[in-house]
Amino acid sequence: MGNDYVGVVDSALLKVAERGGDYELEVLAGQPHMDLAYYFDEHMPFEAMKETLSLKDPWLEKAVAYGKGIRLLNQDPFETLISYIISSNNNIPKIKMAVEGLSSAFGDPIGTYAGKMYHAFPKPEALYKVSLEDLKVKGMGYRNKAVYETVHKIVDEGICLEKIRQMDDEEAKGFLKGFYGVGDKVADCTLLFAYEKKNAFPVDTWVKRLLRELYQVEDANKAYAAFVASYFTEYAGYAQQYLFYYMRSLKR
DNA sequence: ACTCAGGTATTAC
DNA sequence: GTAATACCTGAG
Numbered sequence: 001m002g003n004d005y006v007g008v009v010d011s012a013l014l015k016v017a018e019r020g021g022d023y024e025l026e027v028l029a030g031q032p033h034m035d036l037a038y039y040f041d042e043h044m045p046f047e048a049m050k051e052t053l054s055l056k057d058p059w060l061e062k063a064v065a066y067g068k069g070i071r072l073l074n075q076d077p078f079e080t081l082i083s084y085i086i087s088s089n090n091n092i093p094k095i096k097m098a099v100e101g102l103s104s105a106f107g108d109p110i111g112t113y114a115g116k117m118y119h120a121f122p123k124p125e126a127l128y129k130v131s132l133e134d135l136k137v138k139g140m141g142y143r144n145k146a147v148y149e150t151v152h153k154i155v156d157e158g159i160c161l162e163k164i165r166q167m168d169d170e171e172a173k174g175f176l177k178g179f180y181g182v183g184d185k186v187a188d189c190t191l192l193f194a195y196e197k198k199n200a201f202p203v204d205t206w207v208k209r210l211l212r213e214l215y216q217v218e219d220a221n222k223a224y225a226a227f228v229a230s231y232f233t234e235y236a237g238y239a240q241q242y243l244f245y246y247m248r249s250l251k252r
Numbered sequence: 253a254c255t256c257a258g259g260t261a262t263t264a265c
Numbered sequence: 266g267t268a269a270t271a272c273c274t275g276a277g
Contacts (some may be wrong), residue, residue: 085260087258087259088258088259088260089257089258089259090257090258090259091256091257092257094257146260146261180260180261181259181260181261183259183260183261184260185259185260186259186260204259205257205258
């Protein structure tokens with residue numbers, strides 16, 4: 001209760017303040033150009049979804065109660081794709097550093113707040129001009145090659161990332177995995193966080209562990225996908241988020 | 253100085 | 266196809 005979050009959403013700096021069971025938005029700098037109701041996934045029938053998941057088993061019941069305010073955001077596809085490429089084999093503080101490093105060096109300025117200048121995430125054309133070496137901002141490590149390859153493929157081939165929205169699940173995932181540095185996990189994160197594929201279920205080390213420990217599903221290939229699709233069904237993405245955050249709260 | 257965290261591409265069966 | 270291995274670096 002009462003947590004505040006400050007962050008960049010496209011061309012604006014926003015503050016999200018918890019207010020009871022709801023939230024309140026404040027624009028701290030710049031102007032948001034996207035539909036914020038869509039961004040915060042307002043059209044999801046939260047009460048029905050949470051009720052459905054809570055009734056499945058005691059773990060989900062606890063996890064939904066713990067993370068009741070969680071929203072799956074509908075974020076920009078390019079920003080999401082590059083950010084999750086950076087996330088691979090990396091940890092959250094370093095991922096943040098790299099994303100902020102790219103933004104402050106190559107993104108458009110938004111404005112200042114509390115004495116700090118904020119920048120939007122760079123456009124593909126801006127990153128296209130950056131050398132392999134200069135992409136290696138703090139926290140980036142060897143992933144600069146993957147970012148470079150992906151940005152160049154998008155611009156050189158004139159790929160419109162919006163077209164992925166029209167694809168079915170399997171085609172969209174295959175297309176994303178065609179980028180260097182994108183495997184199952186990064187593809188699923190991009191589908192879930194940018195393309196509204198709410199049945200996508202990213203599996204990282206934490207999720208692997210909770211599938212094994214809470215649901216006795218082992219890492220045998222294909223076992224995950226079958227279990228997830230049949231058990232969590234159309235709400236798999238939200239189930240993943242609730243269980244992930246609940247699991248992390250337990251093991252810290 | 254040492255350890256930890258952590259997906260993907262590549263190589264070798 | 267499956268399994269092993271290298272990759273990189275900031276924080277503590």
